Amino acid sequence: MTLWQRLDGPHARPFTVLVACTLLLAAVDGGQGRFLSAATAYSTLQIFATISLVTLGLGLTMMIREFDLSVVGMYGMAGCIAVLMGTQHPWLGLWFALAIGVAAGIVQGFIIVRLNLSSVGLTLGGLLVFVGIAFVLTESRSLPYENLGVALVLNERIESIFSIRSIVAICFFVGAAAIFAWTRLGRDIIAIGSDRRAAMTAGVKVDPLVISIFAFSGLCASLSGVLLSYSLASASPAGLSDVIAPAAAGAILGGVSLAGGSGRPLGIAAGALTLAVLRSGLNAVGAPPFVNDITLGAVLLSVAVLDGPYLARRLIAARQWWRRAEGA
Amino acid sequence: MTRVAVALIAALGLSFLISADANADPKGKKIAFLVTSPTHPFIATLSKTFIAKANSYGMEVNTVSQHFDAALQAQQVDDAIARKFDILAIIAGSEQAIVPALIRAKQADVPVILVNSPPRDGSEDLYLSFVGEDHVELGRITGVSVLNALQEGGRDGGKIALITGSLQEGVGPRRVAGFREAIKANPNAQIVAVEDAKWQTDLSERIAGQLFARYAAQGGLDVIYGMADNQAAAIVQAAKSASIPLGIEKGELIVVGSNCLKQGIAAIKAGEQYSTGTQVPTRTGLKAAEMIADHFNGKKLPKHEILPVETITRANVAEWEEACSY
Numbered sequence: 102m103t104l105w106q107r108l109d110g111p112h113a114r115p116f117t118v119l120v121a122c123t124l125l126l127a128a129v130d131g132g133q134g135r136f137l138s139a140a141t142a143y144s145t146l147q148i149f150a151t152i153s154l155v156t157l158g159l160g161l162t163m164m165i166r167e168f169d170l171s172v173v174g175m176y177g178m179a180g181c182i183a184v185l186m187g188t189q190h191p192w193l194g195l196w197f198a199l200a201i202g203v204a205a206g207i208v209q210g211f212i213i214v215r216l217n218l219s220s221v222g223l224t225l226g227g228l229l230v231f232v233g234i235a236f237v238l239t240e241s242r243s244l245p246y247e248n249l250g251v252a253l254v255l256n257e258r259i260e261s262i263f264s265i266r267s268i269v270a271i272c273f274f275v276g277a278a279a280i281f282a283w284t285r286l287g288r289d290i291i292a293i294g295s296d297r298r299a300a301m302t303a304g305v306k307v308d309p310l311v312i313s314i315f316a317f318s319g320l321c322a323s324l325s326g327v328l329l330s331y332s333l334a335s336a337s338p339a340g341l342s343d344v345i346a347p348a349a350a351g352a353i354l355g356g357v358s359l360a361g362g363s364g365r366p367l368g369i370a371a372g373a374l375t376l377a378v379l380r381s382g383l384n385a386v387g388a389p390p391f392v393n394d395i396t397l398g399a400v401l402l403s404v405a406v407l408d409g410p411y412l413a414r415r416l417i418a419a420r421q422w423w424r425r426a427e428g429a
Numbered sequence: 430m431t432r433v434a435v436a437l438i439a440a441l442g443l444s445f446l447i448s449a450d451a452n453a454d455p456k457g458k459k460i461a462f463l464v465t466s467p468t469h470p471f472i473a474t475l476s477k478t479f480i481a482k483a484n485s486y487g488m489e490v491n492t493v494s495q496h497f498d499a500a501l502q503a504q505q506v507d508d509a510i511a512r513k514f515d516i517l518a519i520i521a522g523s524e525q526a527i528v529p530a531l532i533r534a535k536q537a538d539v540p541v542i543l544v545n546s547p548p549r550d551g552s553e554d555l556y557l558s559f560v561g562e563d564h565v566e567l568g569r570i571t572g573v574s575v576l577n578a579l580q581e582g583g584r585d586g587g588k589i590a591l592i593t594g595s596l597q598e599g600v601g602p603r604r605v606a607g608f609r610e611a612i613k614a615n616p617n618a619q620i621v622a623v624e625d626a627k628w629q630t631d632l633s634e635r636i637a638g639q640l641f642a643r644y645a646a647q648g649g650l651d652v653i654y655g656m657a658d659n660q661a662a663a664i665v666q667a668a669k670s671a672s673i674p675l676g677i678e679k680g681e682l683i684v685v686g687s688n689c690l691k692q693g694i695a696a697i698k699a700g701e702q703y704s705t706g707t708q709v710p711t712r713t714g715l716k717a718a719e720m721i722a723d724h725f726n727g728k729k730l731p732k733h734e735i736l737p738v739e740t741i742t743r744a745n746v747a748e749w750e751e752a753c754s755y
Contacts, residue, residue: 135512138511140508140511140512141508143507143511144504144507144508144511147504147507148501148504151500151504241596241597241625242596242597242598242602243523243524243525243526243597243598244525245525245528245549246525249528249529249532252528252529252532253529253532253533256507256529256533329500332503332529333499333500333503333523333525333526333529334525334526334528334529335499335523335525335526335528337499337523337525337526337597337598338597339597341498341499341500341523341526342498342499342500342501343496343498380501381504381508384493384505384508385508385512387491389492390467390492390493390494390495
């Protein structure tokens, strides 16, 4: 196997893209210290903390050939619940929001498997319901979170580049990667995404696993929403950040296919980190705002083209033709 | 010996003064300009004017932007603090969510000027100055304008609907509060609907159509306030589609706007819109840059630089046409 084949393999590609983007930005910086600095590393990890947990939950649902659109609504609603309940007792707000996130995920997963429904349609309904509940709870207003101490602690620098939020996100990915590596859960998830009927025949408990993954997705979205609301000392029923587009892009960059059956948690982490590196790096080198969107679009397009089976077949055919020509 | 000592002290003092003056010069100062919704014509014009004026003082402006993404804007503030800009000029996307970032800027001794978007009450310690309009007052003068239009048309009160910008926080709720306060002067003038169209033209047109249908059986609406002129233009369009006559006479729909965009000016001249309110981006951009230059020149800035607001009707539209056509 050539080096290129190794780097372009399904598990290595997210890291290759991450390294390529990092090197490119370092080259653009030209050694001026704007990109390769502790400040940019901190900024990158903060953006990673904002998007990565939702990316992980969404990525896992994509691995089983589903799609959890409700993460957007849960992200905003959980923040509103936590801010409403957690001014005096932040932990109470956090646990309550997490419980609702998990419960909503279980309910959605249960309906999907019991009624054999499309997850896109059902979770779109979930999204609208959660957004509606958030507007009712907040009376259509943004809410201030008066416990500013919590906001400052959550973003306080730890070892120059980390914060509590980014450490929580990293811990989630490490835990998910460990489960994939050392239990059969990872293989079961990939099997469900590849061929659900075959997985069932092979003894995989498909329905409980699908419900669990939606519950986990709800947990990730609610935790992410709560941490963001606490750290910005406010909550908005419309959400405080655009999350679905970066999460889907991060999962795809991380090697997860919309057709299901592929991807790894560490790959998803690399995908989310690639987005964060691009956003903070381009900002650090002083690129105009529109360059971020163009660059991200170009990276996604490249990955999508490289993933195309038709292109892969053409490349293989071209390589074989080249070898034959060399032999002749 | 004493003379030498005095001369040395005087020279030392003079050198400090010269040094202080050199530091105070705005030339060469770096401004981080954090913009929300940069493609909106109002914000785009404000930004362009601000940057040109700041550059004319020899200041360097580095612009970063986002589209109402509070998390990203907070991160941009942190990045700007880390990159050691001399001052931050912020058009905040969220008056609530910007507060922790303002605290971190204060802790890092980086001064902040808030531009256009009003700051959260009680956060005065966290910024150097705010420049922009008083949106409660802008809502109030619009309410007064509505009462004038009703009176001119010989109507004693009427049903009023508001199609607003985002009501979650910031400008929208302030203008509604001011408008309500002014309307109280006539008990027969009733606000029957307040609909959040999030500053969007297409959504405003759709909501206007729904309002016409809802109130058709009750004799129709007398007035609609489109919170920005792009929204007022959408209301005018919806009224034309529904064959509802526009004007101030009985049986006609009175449309009022705000933010003085060129659509509003054209509609006032055509008699389709009664009034708009001054919120001129070039004025705000110039003032913000001047205030930053003043700060570096050692002048003390007012905490709130409130720009005057005025109602524009057919009587004075010519005076404002150029400033509002961008």
